[in-house]
Amino acid sequence: MSTLWARIEPLLARVQKPARYIGCEDGAITPRHDKLDGGDVVAWLLAYPDTYEIGLPNQGLQILYEILNERDDALAERTYAPWADLDHEMRAAGVPLFSVDTHRAAGEFDVLAFNLSSELVFTNVLNMIDLAGAPVRSAERDADDLFVLVGGHAAFNPEPLADFIDAAVLGEGEEVVSEITEVLRAWKAAGRSDRESVLRELSKIPGVYVPAMYEVTYEGEHIAAVQPRYPDVPATVDKRTVADLGEWPYPKHPLVPLTEVVHDRLSVEVFRGCTRGCRFCQAGMITRPVRERPAEQVRTMIREGLRSTGYDEVSLTSLSTADFSDIEPVVRGILDDAKEIPGACDTMTINLPSLRVDAFTVGLAGEVNNGRRSGLTFAPEGGSWRLRKVINKLITEEDLYGAVESAFSQGWTRMKLYFLTGLPTETDEDTLGIAELAKNCVAIGKRYTNRASVTVSLGGFVPKPHTPFQWFGQNTDEELRRKINMVREATRRMNGVNVKWHDPAATTAEGITSRGDRRIGRVIERVWREGGLFQEWGEHFDLDRWAAAMEAEGLSLDWYVFRHRDEHEILPWAHLTAGLHHDFLWGDWLDALAESGVEDCRWTPCYDCGVCTGYGIEHVVASPIAPAGGSQGTGQDLSHGGDVPVTLLPTRREPAGAST
Amino acid sequence: MKLRVRATKIGKVRFTSHRDAARMWERALRRAGLPVAFTEGFTPRPKISFGLALPTGAESIAEYVDIELQREIAAADVDLDTLPARLSDALPTGFDVLVAAEREPGVDSLQEAVTSCTWELWSPLLTAADHLDACRLLEPAELVLERERKGKRSADDVRPMILDLRPDPSGDRLVADLVTIGRALRPGELAELAYPHIDARDVRALRTHQWLDHDGMRHEVLALPADVDARTQWVLA
Numbered sequence A: 001m002s003t004l005w006a007r008i009e010p011l012l013a014r015v016q017k018p019a020r021y022i023g024c025e026d027g028a029i030t031p032r033h034d035k036l037d038g039g040d041v042v043a044w045l046l047a048y049p050d051t052y053e054i055g056l057p058n059q060g061l062q063i064l065y066e067i068l069n070e071r072d073d074a075l076a077e078r079t080y081a082p083w084a085d086l087d088h089e090m091r092a093a094g095v096p097l098f099s100v101d102t103h104r105a106a107g108e109f110d111v112l113a114f115n116l117s118s119e120l121v122f123t124n125v126l127n128m129i130d131l132a133g134a135p136v137r138s139a140e141r142d143a144d145d146l147f148v149l150v151g152g153h154a155a156f157n158p159e160p161l162a163d164f165i166d167a168a169v170l171g172e173g174e175e176v177v178s179e180i181t182e183v184l185r186a187w188k189a190a191g192r193s194d195r196e197s198v199l200r201e202l203s204k205i206p207g208v209y210v211p212a213m214y215e216v217t218y219e220g221e222h223i224a225a226v227q228p229r230y231p232d233v234p235a236t237v238d239k240r241t242v243a244d245l246g247e248w249p250y251p252k253h254p255l256v257p258l259t260e261v262v263h264d265r266l267s268v269e270v271f272r273g274c275t276r277g278c279r280f281c282q283a284g285m286i287t288r289p290v291r292e293r294p295a296e297q298v299r300t301m302i303r304e305g306l307r308s309t310g311y312d313e314v315s316l317t318s319l320s321t322a323d324f325s326d327i328e329p330v331v332r333g334i335l336d337d338a339k340e341i342p343g344a345c346d347t348m349t350i351n352l353p354s355l356r357v358d359a360f361t362v363g364l365a366g367e368v369n370n371g372r373r374s375g376l377t378f379a380p381e382g383g384s385w386r387l388r389k390v391i392n393k394l395i396t397e398e399d400l401y402g403a404v405e406s407a408f409s410q411g412w413t414r415m416k417l418y419f420l421t422g423l424p425t426e427t428d429e430d431t432l433g434i435a436e437l438a439k440n441c442v443a444i445g446k447r448y449t450n451r452a453s454v455t456v457s458l459g460g461f462v463p464k465p466h467t468p469f470q471w472f473g474q475n476t477d478e479e480l481r482r483k484i485n486m487v488r489e490a491t492r493r494m495n496g497v498n499v500k501w502h503d504p505a506a507t508t509a510e511g512i513t514s515r516g517d518r519r520i521g522r523v524i525e526r527v528w529r530e531g532g533l534f535q536e537w538g539e540h541f542d543l544d545r546w547a548a549a550m551e552a553e554g555l556s557l558d559w560y561v562f563r564h565r566d567e568h569e570i571l572p573w574a575h576l577t578a579g580l581h582h583d584f585l586w587g588d589w590l591d592a593l594a595e596s597g598v599e600d601c602r603w604t605p606c607y608d609c610g611v612c613t614g615y616g617i618e619h620v621v622a623s624p625i626a627p628a629g630g631s632q633g634t635g636q637d638l639s640h641g642g643d644v645p646v647t648l649l650p651t652r653r654e655p656a657g658a659s660t
Numbered sequence B: 001m002k003l004r005v006r007a008t009k010i011g012k013v014r015f016t017s018h019r020d021a022a023r024m025w026e027r028a029l030r031r032a033g034l035p036v037a038f039t040e041g042f043t044p045r046p047k048i049s050f051g052l053a054l055p056t057g058a059e060s061i062a063e064y065v066d067i068e069l070q071r072e073i074a075a076a077d078v079d080l081d082t083l084p085a086r087l088s089d090a091l092p093t094g095f096d097v098l099v100a101a102e103r104e105p106g107v108d109s110l111q112e113a114v115t116s117c118t119w120e121l122w123s124p125l126l127t128a129a130d131h132l133d134a135c136r137l138l139e140p141a142e143l144v145l146e147r148e149r150k151g152k153r154s155a156d157d158v159r160p161m162i163l164d165l166r167p168d169p170s171g172d173r174l175v176a177d178l179v180t181i182g183r184a185l186r187p188g189e190l191a192e193l194a195y196p197h198i199d200a201r202d203v204r205a206l207r208t209h210q211w212l213d214h215d216g217m218r219h220e221v222l223a224l225p226a227d228v229d230a231r232t233q234w235v236l237a
């Protein structure tokens, strides 16, 4: 292997933000490429199919980067999607996709592994495979070509990418990357025979899905069956889950970028999984159960991390950080530790993303912000209590107003409220409820400051695989636009209320890939060939390209995106599972339609969704009782704290999974 | 106490911006555990200031940073001899602190004080003859450059901005002394004028000196100690 730097350098003088491509981060590992000379080392190129600014902070990629480089039989480098200007220069100069660590050509690696956090990056995946110099279709790659792997949340339905990837990893990668390395190493050592044999070996690793090992048959438009091609290939692929986060204190050497990125701060993951059970939330459904990191380890990782990186800001990440059992002592510990770092205590900021909507959480946020009051974000998601029961985001109006009041009274002047539009059963009354909530929040704020303002952020709902809403027909972009306009109209004369919204056209395109099957692969390829890159970037996105590609392939938007599915339809990802029983998901869908909520199983008895029982794992939480304050998403008054919510409004029927 | 340090920015990190470099310095000072003074207010910032911005893509062995330490820190508390190594360790590869000195009270800020810089220009696409040709830019009394700054086009006489042009001893590089006061001439703009037959983006630039004027004589802001050779710090890509 040798570096391409001398050929890359002149190109960087011609592009915007060249620092994206130089690597050199603190924490970057210069892999010992001499390991390669032995021949049986597996070289991974970990790729993020979006810009460096978005990809660099990705924790999953950083974790695997360290784990692989710690192994004697593996090495890992990183790459990010080159922006259109560099892409153009690279193609003109014949420079292939390269790693940012040592600027080696992608083709010199064995594996090109993508972290997929959203579906709109799929065209970038194809482009990067192509830039790497490999055929984009996996069937055309031979023994000397790269293995293309995908993982991450959007890999839970990899079917639209089935023709382009060699394998998808479902779930958490900490353990499985080593198992994949061992299979590939043995195959390399045995002289890299045919590709088919090693793909078959890979398909036997739990959590690894090799699309080529499965045959999909159709009956008209519908999928008739998905069957393994060989008897030793599993009929269903299960996700991987790390039982104890405490055993994985990664990243140990967080990457500190030299140029500005989206989350330019230390990140420490405090727990994985979320069992609040928000029905629209794929992340919550596919990462169960809850596994907390030991509080002492959190504190150590932060202390060491701040010292080694020089950051003065830390983010405690998870899907709902205020739910971390030891949140208060941990925060106090971090602030104590910061006093020992010269200079840090003056500027030290602790970031608590994904705030719960209640006053307790706001109090916590007030303590850690070092006097800064930049803006707070809450996510009630639905505009009415009825709709919030449907989506199981059981925040009462009192919770929201309590949180908002607490924030304004502590000096915040700007608040952001996140809502989804296009949710199941949503009526115009629900939609208008959004304006009403915003108005009331501003009214509360005006009691404290004249500058009080609330920004309503409207996202279009895309039903996601492996959630109870996977059967729901997405709203059309016209319908979403109508709802957005309704909110805009209703808030037009409301002083202090601003409305922002996500482009409904992009929501439709996301819908195509989100629940797409293998036939959608041709659409993605077409959009890519027509130049549709960076589709999650407004300036590059064009729905017409997607609509035209669908039509050219004889596929219908209506059928793929806007249609309701029924219980017995074989969904494209039916042979892949995040552990949630089909019966549980369907039952939860019926509960949603009946406006019935479910409680959080981390503090209440299990309702057998299938994950813990199926995988022999369980919640790892330091506190067996729910934290104090607000309704905790249960819709009940838990302001006194400690009590476990017993029953929820309309009593739930028998857990679906129990009867089977 | 106040400190002034001279540092390099060479190798791959030349592609970072002036703003990027400022953030790196903030982090490095914290990593090195230096007790930097902070501004007052809701969002305290460390009291550090940087001299003339180095264009993204250019390299330098003469970058300056002024650092104010907390009031209770006395000059005797800081070991200026070991400070360069301590800071270099905390900075990314390519940033090396060459020399550190106490900044006497009352000394002008870097932006105000520096009147000219010395640059070296070179490119694999250029020969010694091209550099000799470039020196002829000194001949005309007027040198008009059309350029765009902040969206505004203008035609400026940049001849007064060029103090001297000469080849370096090897002949492979052009050495340029450029005025920094007013609408300065950037090295990239000089390359456009000097080498019209190639793309100026292929011309590399290295800032080797920043100069102050005292009694009609120019002085290096901080001269390198005899035992420090900045050029041995070249980072191999």
Ligand code: SF4
Pocket: A275, A288, A289, A601, A602, A605, A606, A607, A608, A609, A610, A611, A612, A613
């Ligand atoms: S198996 Fe039970 S306890 Fe585990 S996540 Fe599912 S419902 Fe909760």
